[in-house]
Amino acid sequence: MPFGEALRVDDRLPAAFWVGVGLKGLLLGLLLLPLFYPDLEQYEGKGMSWRILVFPLAGVVVPFLWAVTGQQRPYPYLADNILILPALTDVLWNTLDAYDRVWWWDDVNHLVNSMVFAAAVGLWAGRYPLGPISRFALALGLGMTLQVLWEIGEFMVLADDLPDAGVAYEDTIGDLALDLAGSLLGAAFALFATRTLEDEAREREAAPATAGR
Numbered sequence: 001m002p003f004g005e006a007l008r009v010d011d012r013l014p015a016a017f018w019v020g021v022g023l024k025g026l027l028l029g030l031l032l033l034p035l036f037y038p039d040l041e042q043y044e045g046k047g048m049s050w051r052i053l054v055f056p057l058a059g060v061v062v063p064f065l066w067a068v069t070g071q072q073r074p075y076p077y078l079a080d081n082i083l084i085l086p087a088l089t090d091v092l093w094n095t096l097d098a099y100d101r102v103w104w105w106d107d108v109n110h111l112v113n114s115m116v117f118a119a120a121v122g123l124w125a126g127r128y129p130l131g132p133i134s135r136f137a138l139a140l141g142l143g144m145t146l147q148v149l150w151e152i153g154e155f156m157v158l159a160d161d162l163p164d165a166g167v168a169y170e171d172t173i174g175d176l177a178l179d180l181a182g183s184l185l186g187a188a189f190a191l192f193a194t195r196t197l198e199d200e201a202r203e204r205e206a207a208p209a210t211a212g213r
Contacts, residue, residue: 020081023085051090055091083120089109107174114144114178118143122186122189123193148179
């Protein structure tokens, strides 16, 4: 099946497709700003060059996995679109200098991003014949793994600008605690969302049979 045709729902591109195009376009636009305005104060010491190289991958992970696993319909628009949000919001908040202006912003970001990562994993797992416990555990485990990798990458990029070891350790432990809480919430959301989608699919399948009686 042609790639473009497989993206359609009821023979048309759904609103979720255009939402994804907008989110990915906005992410690319924000990533270009540090290239054109590298001297802006809010970008100093934030590892923007690393973000410019890595963050676009958020827009191709789900399409790539979907393509190599057989283009199973429907296309996972929800997982694709929410996976863009951590990268998009991170660059947006850096552009607005929210991390330096609002002391609690980093904590909120960790909580929300971990929810997004776990939810995206859980929604993808919902496409396979796994039990709810397995889907929840997979979303929680991979969600936390992604957040730990984020912390490692953040440390490697920003190590020279970190405060003394004690403060840095306390901050990292706090971030990981928020990551765990967010991963739990995200995994629970994905479990609820996939069950709702499964119920709706069963209702659609049952409707023709009921109508034919």
